Amino acid sequence: MFLLRKKKMEMVGAGDALPGRETPIATAETHFLSGLPLKSPVPEGMAEAMFGMGCFWGVERMFWKLDGVWLTMVGYAGGHTPNASYEEVCTGRTGHNEVVRVIYDPSVVSYEELLKVFWEGHDPTQGMRQGNDMGTQYRSGIYTYTDGQRAAAERSKAEFAPRLAEAGYGPVTTEILPAPEFFYAEDYHQQYLAKNPGGYCGLGGTGVTCPVGTGA
DSSP, rough: OOOHHHHHHHHGGGSSSSOOOSSSSOOOOTTTTTBBTTTOOOOOTTTEEEHHHHHHHHHHHHHSSEEEEEEEEEESSSSOOOOOOOOHHHOSOOOOOEEEEEEOTTTTTTTHHHHHHHHHHOOOOSSEEEETTGGGOOOOEEEEEEEHHHHHHHHEEEEEHHHHHHTOOOOOOOOEEEEOOOEEEGGGTTTHHHTTTOOOOOOOOOSOOOOOOTOO
């Protein structure tokens, strides 16, 4: 059991990853709350963002509540296995992270405000876990679509890390990478906590305030 858990905490190499499949796994047609097609293209004037911060059920709820967020969806990204299933991701042999993809209106909610929710919504110092959820699929990650997002993410990390250190937390382990291919998770994962209001959410922030977007 210990060796199995240890293996799930280590990133799998491409040569050892599960092969996956050519065909995407089935997912929801529409967003449970808005009724919008889940695979809608990004409308003109809007932008997209992608975050990993633990179990994606609770993460998605954090973002769909924000004014200016047009659409949210959960999936897998950052690994080696194409069109992986949840069961495969849970083995630790895909390299994927559980992520939330967000389509938002920058005239209503800024990317910096999304970053503030990201940093304050979880503990970004825990490595390959988040709370009791252990494994590479629960790692902290910001996946950027533009150079501007990358710069904002790096800047926010530099601003937040000293505040975490002052509160007694260790180094930030968040990976900041160009957005990888996004694979939609299964139907039942989409907007899970809207369908199951009493469902599991293992997320917990540090209580440390992130200065990003506050003018501090």
